[in-house]
Amino acid sequence: MAKTKTVFFCKNCGNESPKWVGKCPACSEWNTYVEETVVTGKTGKTANHNFAGVKPKPLQVQKIVSEKENRIDLQSTELNRVLGGGLVSGSLVLIGGEPGIGKSTLMLQVALALENMKILYVSGEESQQQIKMRADRIGIRNENCYILTETDTHEIIAQFEKLQPEMIIIDSIQTLQSEQIDATAGSISQIRGCAAEMNKLAKTTLVPVILIGHITKDGSIAGPKVLEHMVDTVIQFEGDRHYGFRILRAVKNRFGSAAELGIFEMQSNGLREVTNPSEILLSQREEDVSGVAISAMVEGLRPMLIETQALVSTAAYGTPQRSGTGFDLRRLNMLLAVLEKRSGFKLSAKDVFLNIAGGLRVDDPAIDMAVIAAILSSSEDIAISSKFAFAAEVGLSGEIRAVNRIEARISEADKLGFEKIYISKYNAKGLEQSKFNIDIVPVATVNQLFGVLFG
Secondary structure: OOEEEEEEEEOOOOOEEOOOOOEOOOOOOEOOEEEEEEEEOOOOOOOOOOOOOOOOOOOOHHHOOOOOOOEEOOOOHHHHHHHOOOEEOOOEEEEEEOOOOOHHHHHHHHHHHOOOOOEEEEEOOOOHHHHHHHHHHHOOOOOOEEEEEOOEHHHHHHHHHHHOOOEEEEEOHHHOEOOOOOOOOOOHHHHHHHHHHHHHHHHHHOOOEEEEEOEOOOOOEOOOOHHHHHOOEEEEEEEOOOOOEEEEEEEEEOOOOOOOEEEEEEEOOEEEEOOOHHHHHOOOOOOOOOOEEEEEEEEOOEEEEEEEEEEEEEOOOOOOOEEEEOOOHHHHHHHHHHHHHHHOOOOOOEEEEEEEHHHOOOOOHHHHHHHHHHHHHHHHOOOOOOOEEEEOEEOOOOEEEOOOOHHHHHHHHHHOOOOEEEEEOOOOOOOOHHHOOOEEEEEOEHHHHHHHHHO
C-alpha cells in the first residue's frame, strides 16, 4: 500500500535528508534544503529502456577509436558559434533564460529551419494551436517538424520510438514528469530523474536533445545544481526587456569554448541574427559629447566595439553615489580610487554614473581604459572624438597594462573606420603598425593618457 512521507532535498547537489538541515553534509552549502512530499510503496512502469539494444562493454583506452564528433548545422551562425561549430550528435543541451526572453521562439525557429531533418518539438506549457500561431508569425514552413504536447516521459519515449526523429526539443524540463518518481512536476527529484532519462535517450540513440529550462529569481536555472552537471552544454539566454537585443552565452560546453557569445535582435517575425554587433552597439551621434568613450572588447573569439558612457556631477547630498550598469561596481570603485590616489583627480565628493550602451554586461578588463577616459571626459567636460577607441587594462599603481588579442581588437576598430586606438605600450612591442590603416597610440600611465587626450 502506498505511503506518503516528507523528505528534504538539497537544491545544489540533490542530496536527500529525512529532516531539514542548515548546512548540506554532501556539498557544504547553506540553506539549500527544500521540502518535498513523496509516495513510497507504489509500483509503476519501469523506465529501463535499452534504445541501442547492445549493452556497453569496458574497453582499453588505447583500443578506443578516436572519431571526430558529428556536428549538425542548425542554420544559425550565432547559435552554431556558441555551441562550438554546431550541435553534436547525442549531446544534451540545456538553455535557460527569463520568462518571455525568447527561448521557445529561438528553439521553434531552429526546428522550422532544419527542413531536411525530422524534428520532434515537445511542449508541456503550450497547446499545439499556440505553437502553430508562433510558427505562422515566424513565417517558415517545414513539413518535418512535429509538435507533441505531452509531459509524461514514458509517452514521449514511446512517440520517439514510433516517429524516429533526428532531434528532440523539450519545452520545458520543469514540466516533465516520470511515473517512476512519485513527486509533483518541477520538484527536484522529478527534474533530476527526467533529465537522466533524456540523457540516456540522447547517449544511446545519438539523437541530440535540447532542454529548455526556467530560471529562479536570482538568475540560476531552476532545479538542482546537478542538472547542469548532467548535461553537456549549458546556454544562458539573456537580455533587457527594454532593448531588442538578446545575448546567447555558453556557461558550460564539453564540445567547445565556454566563452563564446551570440547576439540576436527580437523582431515581430522572430529573432534576427546580428552578425556585426559593433554597428548596433555604437550610437550614431551627429556631434561629439563629453563622457563617452569607445572600447575594443573581446567576447570569446569575437572582437566588438562598445560604447562606454559616464556622468560625473557634484553630489547633491552628503554621500556621493556610485552606479554602474553593465559593469562591475567594485571595479568602478577601484578605478575611481586609482584616479584619486595616482592622478590627483578629486572625485570622492562627486556622483559617478557608468553605463554600458546596448544592455550588455562586460567582464573584459580591456574596457578599463575606456572607463577611465569616459570619467575624465565627463569630469573635465571635454568631448572625446567618436573616431577614437581604447583597449587596455588599468592597474592599481596607475599603469596601463597589456591585454590579449590586441591585433584582433585593432583590426575591428580599423574595419569600422576609426582613426586612433589607444593601447598599452607593452602591447606595442613587436606590433607591425604598417598592417593597419588606423593610428596606434601607446600609453604607459593614466597621467600620460590624460595628457595625450586632453593636452
